Amino acid sequence: MDRYDVIVIGAGNGGLGAACKVLNAGKTCLVCEKHNLPGGFATSFVRGRFEFEASLHEFNGIGTPEQPGSTRLLFEELGIADRIEWIQLKDAYHLISEAEGYDYVMPFGWEAFAKANNRIHPDGEKYINEFFNLCRQIKEAMAYLSECKGKPDPQVMMEKYPDYLACGSYSVKEAFEALGYPKEIVDNLNTYWCYLGADANNLSFLHYANMIYSYFSMGATIPKHRSHELALAFEERIHELGGDIWFNSEVVKILTDEDGHVCGIRLRDGREVQSRHVIANCSPHIVYGKLLDSEAVPERAIKLTNFRKLAGRGFTVFLGLSKSAEELGLKDHNYFIYDTTDNVKQYESMKSIGNTAAQATVCLNNADPDCSPEGTCIVYMTTLFTDDSWSSVDEEDYFKTKNKVAASMIRRFEKATGTNLHDHIEEIAIASPETYARYCGHPQGTVYGYESQYYDGLMNRIQMVEEDRFVPGLRIGGGYGERLLGYPSSFKSGVNEAGRTLRDIEKEGR
């Protein structure tokens, strides 16, 4: 077929979500993916006798069948929920921060987490209860706003969500200052910052509060068969609904007609496919800088793109170890190892290659004991780079540079946890920003879309979503979208853009 109602560029989380939404509405849809697999960052790979998860640490938003989270509900709506086997994680994290001497494990669950905070401050529980009450109001306000499609009743907002309104302009740092909590409590509540990758000066408090509340109140999960299971569940559903996915099929051009409306795409091999509607699951930097002819890009689209800041570039070390987690002394699933919990400092030090001030490390076997053969385990350590230091590395230095960074991350982990990993490394793979750029094409190896900046945070993006779109027939969703980065957000953003595309189609039909 050479004509579809909708073409989706990229089979990442956002693209897969978008395609399912479009197909569920009875429209025809083609997904073009440049790689030979669906999923984008949501994938896995095999080395020797190990299968490594490529990116996921803790999936939030699933909840349990009895108390489903918003992403489980979304998956149910799309018809993929039953295809995925979830594993519930026990603890949120093990935080080790050198500067403050922190070394503790925090559980999931409002009550359990609040109680655990008594171990770090005598009034910990009290502060956390107060904080979570605020978070709950924020979450409910967001749900209300989403329900009334951004047109709330001001009276309701003032009466039910006054604190939400009051803290709307606050950064995380400003909010914690205003709340006046003790440093130990604030430091603990700041732990999850690296999942959003923006420092406390820039990160929107509403966004962050909503996220950590979600994590602690609902817990987190991982798919039993790595995140590749998610991608294949979506692919299966797309085929079931009559959709097509073409792999090894990189879109090099979004075609527009004389009215500036989208009319199709061109693939790298020259083949053209027609459609009046394209949902791009990739970076606006690529869409406006490369995929559209420059005449089709209005000046304001360029300004908006220049205004935004590329978020963290990814770096991960994957280790297949020839000893079990128990033998190695690894008790926890998720470790945050920081030089300091001052994330403004951490963010700064992540600008150059050589510092590894922060790492989020997973020992997968502590969530899923069967994930590797008996007597072995899988560990992966992730950090971010917050600037373009990798863009000046050349071919001949590349392998040495990434091994140097990987070695220092392994040493840092060993020192913090008192373990020995390096003597038992049977398989190693290292993903640098170059690797992420290779597989997903994102500028500079960005894995987190656009950074949550003070004026480019969650609420601003949601409110201005129509204003931030310029080419008729084209919508952009996924990790660069209005919900920002992360698994649940990128699915949701793709689905939202598909919903808007369906409305565009409906308007056209009238």
Place this chain on the structure above:
Amino acid sequence: MAFKRSNVPGEDIKLAMGMTAKRRQLIDETPATPLVYEYGVNRLAKALHPGYVKALIADKVSCSADCWKITLASAGGVFPYFRAGQFITLSCKAGESFLSRPYSIISSPKDALAGKLEIMVQRKGLFSSFLIDEAPEGTELWVGEPSGDFHHDDIRDRGHILAIAGGSGVTPFLSMIKAVSEGSEKFRLTLVYGARTRAHIPFDPDAFKCDGVDAVIVLSEEEAEGYRHGFITADLLSEYIDDDTSVFMCGPDAMYRFVRGELQGLGFDPSRIRQERNSVGDRKVDEIKHFNLIVHIRDAVYELDAANNETLITALERAGIPAVVRCRNGSCGFCHSRVLNGEYFIAAKDDFRRSADKKFNYIHPCSTYPESDIEIDIPIMNP
């Protein structure tokens, strides 16, 4: 609640309400500098992983009874930089078939940047005979990007590689010694190479006599000065194992079984042994059966014959369908394909699929044999 950036009542709410207007203003004030077309990190990614590179056969030299060294020149003047020990795939139309085969690179990483790649081709089957007998200098081929994890890693591996090879299995080590001598890799290497006689050695043993590199050649059917006689036994191996040794093996499966047994006898840690995987070939079956194979590539559909003793990739190639394939041993996942219906067989030792692939019925056609009529959806080959 204690939010108060301002003591003026309602000021916080006003600030929150003003966020979008401020954002709008900031976007207005941002210059419309043209967007960058290619970013530094993406340039490096493209340089290291360009996909298929067009190349020409520049030279062919016979180097033993059944081995030829073939020099490839990049049409674009450069091949991607690689890790010594990695392989490339060569693809081209040979007669009615479209064939791809993996070959270990025997030249050095720096040679690649100068546009030169060397491989060693042993006469074995269709494609090697085509390269040796029918492809003259100047023949155009597609070269797939360097792949594989059979290379030294200074985090995982020890500083000394005991390289054990048989037959054309010496090839990845030829690249490694060049990498060591040009300084692009840093480790010590001792090659232990088993051959029947001196005439069966497809390389110059003197090439291994440089700083940090040594070669021990073990002849099983000839006694000669400067050569060891017999087999690669535990006794012999123990002479070359120190506290800082990782073993790398490349050769036939029978050699792997034998050497692993010998190393086990020495108490050598098996997680310190790496072996290059061999191609999955035809399998023995009681009765050769022919099945109908339906193949989807994007919106094109092909119907062809597939035999139960041959892998699906063999059937595709024979029919002249350009099918993506890289390692041919089931491990790299490049030919990852969806099964719509039909039965198949994958030997456990060749099954490197992800667990979700098994759950949702995906295969790697290079390691999969049909057991019934079968319908698959494969990714397009897109040079």
